[in-house]
Amino acid sequence: MPKDFARTSRIAEQIRRDLAELIRTEVKDPRVSLVTLTDVEVTADYAHAKVFFTTLASAEQLEEISAGLVRASGFLRRELGKRIKIHHLPALHFVHDPSVERGTRLSQLIDEAVHSGRGLEQGLEDSGEKPPDH
Secondary structure (H helix, E strand, C coil), rough: CHHHHHHHHHHHHHHHHHHHHHHCCCCCCCCCCCCEEEEECCCCCCCEEEEEEEEEHHHHHHHEEEEEHHHHHHHHHHHHHHCCCCCCEEEEEECCHHHHHHHHHHHHHHHHHHHHHHHHHHHHHHCCCCCCCC
């Protein structure tokens, strides 16, 4: 069984790499130009592949981007079949991955907390009080 898992993960990674290249070089739809593929999960029977993507576009544009990916999925699957030689090529299901946006937001919150903490320490020093020891 571990051998089968390794093959599935290798195929998933190959699908991710090839799809990323196809989207970048072959898909002419401008809606999908700002897409980055983050992961691919392939079912054990290779019938379906969840393709996780992220984008730096606004949340309002996410629906259009998803529609563009769905529209291009037939073309992408056909081109993928020319590159990957497996018995059954999986159906592609595109899923938005919010992890990059979440990470960016958390980073902004941390920066704001650090900035406001420096302001608090400066205010205490100006008033003659000592900042608390950590």
